[in-house]
Amino acid sequence: MMYSREIAFIDAGIDDIEALIAGLRPDVAPVLLSPYKPALVQMADALRGVVELRAIHIVAHGRPGEVAFASGALSVENLGAYSSELVAIGAALSERSGFNLWSCQTAKGESGRACVAALSRAAGPCWVQSCRNPCTPRRT
Secondary structure, eight states: OOOOSEEEEEOTTSSOHHHHHHTSOTTEEEEEOOTTSOHHHHHHHHTTTOOOEEEEEEEOEEETTEEEETTEEEEHHHHGGGHHHHHHHHHTEEEEEEEEEEOTTTTOHHHHHHHHHHHHHHHSOEEEOOOSSOOOOOOO
16 A cells, blocks of 8 residues: 555445546545455554554444444444554554544434444544435345
């Protein structure tokens, strides 16, 4: 992977991935996540040896309290299973950076706030971005 100041991990379940990638700023490197391997494992692998990132963007569908990756949901209930991956992901961020989570509804309600707080504790500051358009599942 070429070195960029920011990386956008894009879940395979997102609609119109090509348009999303085409619309990224030049300093944001896209990484497409496979639906066949846990998303956090893929992210940790991709970030091995990377340091001082300004931001990590995570683009995926969501539900209250979870990030709905095509490879499986991430929530407070299973976050502990990925503790080493979260530490590795957080290590790639610079001191004043964090995650931009582009995942509709993930931060909604009590379970959503708990999910975002747990992500922040495990890997670094997590900011939830609002979706401009409602998330719709990919049609197959």
